[in-house]
Every structure is written in structure tokens, then in C-alpha cells.
Amino acid sequence: MNTYRNSKLSLLLILALALVLSACGSGNGNKGANSGAGTTAPTATPEQSSQPAESPAAQDEGTLTVYLNDFDDMIAPLFEAATGYKVELIVGNGAEIMSRVEAEKGNPHWDVLWMDAMPSIHGLGEAGQLMEWTPDNLGNLDEFAQGFVPEKHWYFPTGAHAAGVIVYNKDKVKAEDAPASWEQFDDAQYKGMIGMADPAIAAPAYPYVSWFFNDLGMDKGQQYFGALMKNGLKVYPKNPNVVSALTSGEISIAALQESNAYAMVNKGEPIEIVWPEEGAPASVRVAAIQKDTKNPNAAKAFIEFLLDPATQQALVDEGDESYFQPSAKGVTPRPDRAAHAKLVAADASWASQNEAAIKQWFADQSVQ
Structure with missing residues (x-):
């Protein structure tokens, strides 16, 4: 579990609780991706959470189980304090989590997936x-994030970050000699100098x-x-292995x-970051609910909580993966x-x- 400064955590929890209390006295008319733009929907509470269409009186059966990448486990205490729902986090790298999901296909143990794995999800x-459902506060997503909402509302973007930016060691490479675009990566002057994470293992x-x-x-x-x-x-x-290779x-x-x-x-390493003009490929973090979840009310409340600007601001300010582009309007990036x-x-x-074919191609190259 992530450790935070007591004062800041208290402030975040108070903020989350305040959102819940304020929601009790206000209505919410946002019902789709194109409605309610520019407004911030209140965080869902156990009493207010949407009921599954097929069974309006359905009750949750236990603790909400969330599978997520190994980041931002601060979300559990924030969500529990804001809503009263109990949540269990199962964390791992992208390959571990998706392998677990595949193994459990006939008997899923998860209620919600929250991962940097939009194609897999x-x-x-x-x-x-x-x-397939529509969160009340979906209309508060910004234009960039709206572009990642599927036609069938299976999952929802909570943010996006660069899966890869160009970095170089300033002690090894002069600024004028550093690559400024992806197309320069295969230049002969960079022979044996470049590294990246494995697409079959690292989620981004x-x-x-x-x-x-x-x-x-x-x-x-x-x-x-x-x-x-x-x-x-x-x-x-994984990317931490790339960091170690750069450091060594x-x-x-x-x-x-x-x-x-x-x-x-931030650690003082002699690293320069280059954002290519053509863009940095994004890893979009999305959240989805298992079709036959036994905890539909808590699951929907969790998605609403992740899409709330206050939650995303807390993740920017205190999260493990705080460098990202938030999906909700009104959130200030680092x-x-x-x-x-x-x-x-x-x-x-x-x-x-094409995921399986591309990953297999990379695996084939590694054994040649």
C-alpha cells in the first residue's frame, strides 16, 4: 500500500466525503457521452448507484474486486471513505493481469478491470x-478522452500517458546529436544505444x-x-528495467x-526528455465492469468515482503514476x-x- 503524508491524505478523504454529501442534495441529468458537458457529476454513493437494467432491485453480494496494473493502490482507501463500499485490489503487470483474466474466463473472480491496456480490454x-452501460458523469470527459469511449460502452478512459517518449543520457549524447523523432531511431549513429520495454510483458x-x-x-x-x-x-x-539500463x-x-x-x-539523473513533434504513442488507462459481476452497484460507483475530477486530481497530486493526461474536465496535470x-x-x-500477431512477431525476433 502506498504511503502518503497524513495531512494530504486527510484532505483528500475530506474532499471525497464532501462530494458524496453534496450529491445527496442534487440531481444529475447526464445520461450519455454528449450530455452534461462542462459539469462535474457527484460521486456515486451506495444509495445512488445505478442498478443493473435487468434487475433494478439487485443487491451486491460482497467485497468489490478490482484487477489493476501495479500502480495507484491509494484508490482503495479513497473509494472506501467516499462511498462506504469495501474493495480488494489485485495488482500485477499487464501480462500477469490479462493472463489471470484469461484463466478465469469461465469463472471470473474480478468485478472491475482498471488498466493501461485499452486494446486488450x-x-x-x-x-x-x-x-455495457453509461456512467452518469460520462459527459464530463474532455474531447480527447471522448474519442476513446467505444460505441458500445464497455469501458471508460480515466487518463492517458505516453507509453514512450524519447529520452537520452546527456552525459552520453549531446543535445544536437540526440534523436528528435521516431524515424531517426534507426540511424547508424545510434547503433546499440537504444532500449525499450517488451510489448508482451509491459502494459504500456x-x-x-x-x-x-x-x-x-x-x-x-x-x-x-x-x-x-x-x-x-x-x-x-519492463520500463523499470529500461531505467536501470539507462542508469548503468x-x-x-x-x-x-x-x-x-x-x-x-526528478532524481537528478542526467536525462533529457524529448516529446516528438509527431506525437508520443499513448497508453490509455481504462476501467471496465465484468458482465456478470456479483457487485454491480459497487462496480458502477467505482467507475463513477474514477471519472470524477476530484479523484483524478488526487491521482495527479499523490498517485504513483501522477504523470498523465486526465480524462475529466477541470483537472490540472502536473x-x-x-x-x-x-x-x-x-x-x-x-x-x-492484431495484438496477438504483433506480440508474436516481437517474440519471434527475440529467439532469432
């Missing part, structure tokens, strides 16, 4: 494993590579990464997830995050349909 929706790494394959096409995508590999690209299991001098340049990049800068940060992303349906 989109695939669960297409496979009929997710509840697949959204990173899928953008190139979606943008270039499958054949040219393979050619692009094939050229990088011939130029000595090093692929590490094993590599001098990387495509690195942005929270890891800013953490290096002041040291690049103001000119541009995010791009692969189409979720396309990335889902």
Missing part, C-alpha cells in the same frame, strides 16, 4: 465479457508499438522495428514510459509535465484484433 468487450509497451503498426501498416511496422533490431535495439521486460550506461537512448522518464529527471505534450494512439479495435 476492447477485446474482452468484443468477446462478450464486459457490461504494446500501446506504444501498436501505434506504429497501425500508422504504418503491418508490413512497414515490421520493417521499422526490424531495422531498429538490426541496429542493436535492446528490449527489456548499458544504453544511452530509450523509448520510455513518461512517469519513469520524469522520475529519472506543472512539470510538458505543456506541449502530444499523444497519439492506435485504434482500439484494430490494436485488439
Whole structure:
């Protein structure tokens, strides 16, 4: 469990509780992605949570189980304090969580998924494993986030971050010699100097590579990464491994997830961050509810809570992964995050349909 300063946690909890109390005296007419724009919906409470359409009187059967990437476990005490619902978090890397979901397909143990894995979760929706519903505060998402809401409301974006920005070690590479765009990565002068995370293991790494394959096409995508590999690209299991390689001098340049990049800068590492003009591929963090959840009221309240501006501001101010672009209007990103940060992303349906093939291609390269 993440440790926070007592005073700040108390302030966050008081804020969350205040939102609940204020909700009891106000109505909410937002019912879709295009209604209620510019308003902040109150956080759902046990009494106010939407009931499943097929059974208006349905009752929750126990503790809400949330599967999530290994970040932001501060959400549990905030949610419990704001709503009274109990929640159990099951955390792991992207591959671990999705493997667990697959293994439990016939008997899911989870109620909610909250992960940096939009393509994988989109695939669960297409496979009929997710509840389709509309949060009351969906209309408060900004224009960028609205673009990631699927036509069938299977999941909802709570934020997006760069799955990869360009970073370089200033002690090893001069500013004038550093790559400024992704197309420069295969330049001969960078032979053996570049690293990235494995798209089959690290949750943000697949959204990173899928953008190139979606943008270039499958054949040219393979050619692009094939050229990088011939130029000595090093692929590490996860982004912290990339950080270690940068710190040790094993590599001098990387495509690195942005929270890891800013953490290096904040620790005083000689790292410079470059946001390519063409954009940094985004990992979109989304939340979804299991179709046959035994705790529909708590699950819906959890999604509403994640979409609330106050919750997202708390994640920016105190979260493990605080460097991200919030999805709700009225949230202020970290002041040291690049103001000119541009995010791009692969189409979720396309990335889902091609996920197995792209990951297999990378696995095949590693054994050659």
C-alpha cells in the first residue's frame, strides 16, 4: 500500500466525503457521452448507484474486486471513505493481469478491470465479457478522452500517458546529436544505444508499438522495428528495467514510459526528455465492469468515482503514476509535465484484433 503524508491524505478523504454529501442534495441529468458537458457529476454513493437494467432491485453480494496494473493502490482507501463500499485490489503487470483474466474466463473472480491496456480490454468487450452501460458523469470527459469511449460502452478512459517518449543520457549524447523523432531511431549513429520495454510483458509497451503498426501498416511496422533490431535495439521486460539500463550506461537512448522518464529527471539523473513533434504513442488507462459481476452497484460507483475530477486530481497530486493526461474536465496535470505534450494512439479495435500477431512477431525476433 502506498504511503502518503497524513495531512494530504486527510484532505483528500475530506474532499471525497464532501462530494458524496453534496450529491445527496442534487440531481444529475447526464445520461450519455454528449450530455452534461462542462459539469462535474457527484460521486456515486451506495444509495445512488445505478442498478443493473435487468434487475433494478439487485443487491451486491460482497467485497468489490478490482484487477489493476501495479500502480495507484491509494484508490482503495479513497473509494472506501467516499462511498462506504469495501474493495480488494489485485495488482500485477499487464501480462500477469490479462493472463489471470484469461484463466478465469469461465469463472471470473474480478468485478472491475482498471488498466493501461485499452486494446486488450476492447477485446474482452468484443468477446462478450464486459457490461455495457453509461456512467452518469460520462459527459464530463474532455474531447480527447471522448474519442476513446467505444460505441458500445464497455469501458471508460480515466487518463492517458505516453507509453514512450524519447529520452537520452546527456552525459552520453549531446543535445544536437540526440534523436528528435521516431524515424531517426534507426540511424547508424545510434547503433546499440537504444532500449525499450517488451510489448508482451509491459502494459504500456504494446500501446506504444501498436501505434506504429497501425500508422504504418503491418508490413512497414515490421520493417521499422526490424531495422531498429538490426541496429542493436535492446528490449527489456519492463520500463523499470529500461531505467536501470539507462542508469548503468548499458544504453544511452530509450523509448520510455513518461512517469519513469520524469522520475529519472526528478532524481537528478542526467536525462533529457524529448516529446516528438509527431506525437508520443499513448497508453490509455481504462476501467471496465465484468458482465456478470456479483457487485454491480459497487462496480458502477467505482467507475463513477474514477471519472470524477476530484479523484483524478488526487491521482495527479499523490498517485504513483501522477504523470498523465486526465480524462475529466477541470483537472490540472502536473506543472512539470510538458505543456506541449502530444499523444497519439492506435485504434482500439484494430490494436485488439492484431495484438496477438504483433506480440508474436516481437517474440519471434527475440529467439532469432
